[in-house]
Amino acid sequence: MSRLLPSLAAALALTAGAAAGDDSFIVLQSTTSTRNSGLFDRILPMFAEASGIEVRVVAVGTGQAIRNAANGDGDVLLVHARDAEEAFVAEGYGVERFDLMYNDFVILGPSADPAGVAGMADAPAALAAIARAGARFASRGDDSGTHRKERDLWRMAGVDPVASSGAWYLETGSGMGATLNTAAGLDAYVLSDRATWIVFGNRGDLALHVEGDDDLFNQYGVILVDPERFGHVKAAEGQAFIDWLLSDAGQAAIAGHRIAGRQLFFPNAK
């Protein structure tokens, strides 16, 4: 022990400088789709250069991001579940919600397409067909923005998939990437945001079957956590970030994020 402790101490001293940073930062509660698509890697350095403010991203499902922000564990919330975002503001956790950008959801599935949904333009009808065929469907099952959208679509389809949970309906309770990995492994259908799908590296036999339905619209919003409710919220820095996102410069930065020549998010701030 007497020799181990000094060597431990030396190791700690060696690495202690690693996380020393300056104080001008905000914590952004956001979703995996925005992070995994590389959007933040592109736009946050631009904002840092313009403002000197570092943005620290915690990327979790929309439901968890909203709960974390409601605990005061973040300065800005950037998610995609409009009703939940408006409730967050109405309940006094957030100052105001702004439309930021959009993309869309797509329905993916095995290339053999056992439910015969390829090319359908009606997303709820496609889900109904999947249910009728009893084909496997991998659901996020985690109260994320994508999961909320999926539940809306099942409701429109008039199907209660949870009744078949464990049979053909598989609730992974995981993030988009983990659920895509599951779908690829089990030849299951799956609802994904387009950005995550475009950058996803383990597609296996999955193919894009359904897209373009208005019901698959995916709106992202941004909200400042209410500094009157949480005194520690960095209101000035957080508001500066939101102002920049909604400005021409921020909107152009979002539009300029391309993977393999494809635009992943479409700015639509008013």
Added chain:
Amino acid sequence: MQDLGGAFGEAFRLIGAFDGDLVEIVLLSLRVSLSAVALAALVGLPLGAAVAVARFPGRMASIAAMNAFMGLPPVVAGLAVYLLLSRAGPLGDFGLLYTPEAMVIAQAVLVTPIVAALARQTIEDLHGDYDEQLRALGIGRTGAVATLLWEARLSLVTVLLAGFGRAIAEVGAVIIVGGNINHVTRVMTTAIALETSKGALNLALGLGIVLLAIVLAINALAGLLRHSVAESAHA
């Protein structure tokens, strides 16, 4: 093509490139887990030794509890620490959530029972051999704890290594209380989870191989340390 061969290729590429981001992630992993083990040692070793030597009502129950907490799921430890450190929690005013310090606390919670329980067993076994001598020399309980910890130091290195293995390998606790923030709280295991979620399985597995290599190096270092201590003890 995603396969094991690709993963090894990726691992060698990562090490060969000596990428700045990777170095940062490795150093943070070591800093967090070594700090957690140091904290766990400060609390767990004396605690384990004291329980080994002392006789008190409820001793068996506290041993059972210590042993049971070795099986504490990391995600539960992470959630408990999150609730403590969240701005809405009792320690929220310190602003520790999403910092490396929060990750150290969560891993210390995980590792302390392991260190305490294994130290208790080690010391108790040793105590049987030394009990009469200690009594004959008139050494009290406190002195006995210190003496036995010293005499058991070689075995206790292995105890600490077991704790370190648990800390460096877990992802459930640090991803909740650290938030996996790039350049701030991203460690090896959360980086692996992230790359897996992107479907970049080769890169994820490559990082895993790098992590294993680092753990192997640490164990080798500890082995050398033990060896040199044992040598000098016999000299």
